[in-house]
Amino acid sequence: MRIIRASLLICLIGVIAGGCSSTPSQQPRFAEVDADGNGYVNWPEYRKAFPDTNKNAFLTTDEDSDERLDISEFRAGIGVSF
Ligand SMILES: [Ca+2]
Ligand SMILES: [Ca+2]
Numbered sequence: 366m367r368i369i370r371a372s373l374l375i376c377l378i379g380v381i382a383g384g385c386s387s388t389p390s391q392q393p394r395f396a397e398v399d400a401d402g403n404g405y406v407n408w409p410e411y412r413k414a415f416p417d418t419n420k421n422a423f424l425t426t427d428e429d430s431d432e433r434l435d436i437s438e439f440r441a442g443i444g445v446s447f
Pocket of ligand 1: 399400403404
């Protein structure tokens with residue numbers, strides 16, 4: 366029991382520190398979605414990564430309404446929209 370608890374704790378620490386490598390994320394990473402590598406995800410890049418989404422979801426995610434997502438907007442957005 367103690368061993369199970371210890372390994373759970375290690376996994377939890379791993380999640381906090383950047384994710385367990387044994388549980389790959391289903392969500393695309395920001396760098397993959399940002400196809401042109403300019404540091405922002407625009408609507409065409411977003412739609413390509415999330416074909417089932419609509420522009421309303423993109424605009425909701427775009428907190429400062431500059432029609433592009435920086436990494437913090439992107440991370441917050443995929444956290445709430447899925
Ligand atoms: Ca881009
Ligand atoms: Ca923005």
